[in-house]
Amino acid sequence: MPTARNKPKTVERILDSAERLLQTRGFGNFSYADIARELGVTKASLHYHFPGKAELGQALIGRYGARFSAALREIDAGDLTARDKLEAYAALYADVLRGRRMCMCGILAAEYPTLPKPMQDAVIEFFDDNQHWLADVLRQGEHDGSLMVEANPEDVAQGILSTLEGAMLVARPYGDLARFQAAARQMLDGLAA
Amino acid sequence: MPTARNKPKTVERILDSAERLLQTRGFGNFSYADIARELGVTKASLHYHFPGKAELGQALIGRYGARFSAALREIDAGDLTARDKLEAYAALYADVLRGRRMCMCGILAAEYPTLPKPMQDAVIEFFDDNQHWLADVLRQGEHDGSLMVEANPEDVAQGILSTLEGAMLVARPYGDLARFQAAARQMLDGLAA
């Protein structure tokens, strides 16, 4: 068996390539051939690591979700005000957009009815996790006085998520990060205490 | 030549079917075969009316944009306060979502890099038109006292558009109209005078 140190990174390279293609074009608009070309391997080799596109898709969301969760934990560890946590959260989205990418689950939401069931479930789970984390931050904001939350925190959290996803969606065709920043700023200012 | 009265409606039936497929699955996730099956005709027949999928796509955005423009003119004709115009605007989106559809240009924005250039341009034009209409409404709102616009109207308009697109995008996987309504309400309340 491969040791942890010597573990072949092929799987990660496949995921990196597929991730970029997915976030750029959408799940239905890239193929094994695209990945194979990019990595200089054959399609058959990809099927060895991921039997089918459905399995590849699940692995992509799984890794993306885990990475996003880790980023949220890192924000939590920073001992920031709730206001600053929201700023940091929005900055995560801005970073994705800077790479001319869409949020993975945002782009998957667009083609949701065409996805295999496990991928659909994973998209919902991603949104739920983000919403709950945001709701916690909003509740913190009411206590630390950095935010003014006018309605049910879960509802407001869902609104924040929606606004950021929409801001990415609309800004990307323009290739204009400022467009995203303006929409995010407007939303964050609306929550200022 | 066919008279206006006797005009064959085949083209419209094709567009209706393709429109539903596009707004449900995305441009890359439906085919001529899907439309042909739905209408009970052959693929070849579709190619007679629309030589290629690119032309079909342009026709779809064109008709959608024209219909949307007409809806905006109808709102303008109603002699409403700016606040009520925004409510009516959001209701247009809610109606689309009720049919389990995404905004056509929202779903096309998700797969933007894969679209033929004319379709890309048409998506941008749709967003621009909507943004300018919204900015006009915001300026009206400052005069009629029904809205409080804290920043550049064009920026705020773009934020409104982004928020509504994002609210549709996120709400649709849940099949939950209330999710959209909550996000829209929150945004509209933030603009209340």
Add this chain to the structure above:
DNA sequence: GTCTATAGGCAGATAGAC
């Protein structure tokens, strides 16, 4: 683990009869 070769199906698209 990666390759060659290939299967089987569906994509967009065209020619030509009716």
Add this chain to the structure above:
DNA sequence: GTCTATCTGCCTATAGAC
């Protein structure tokens, strides 16, 4: 305008050699 028949190419996927 709609059909049958067909083309070419790409898709996901598999078998089996190395």
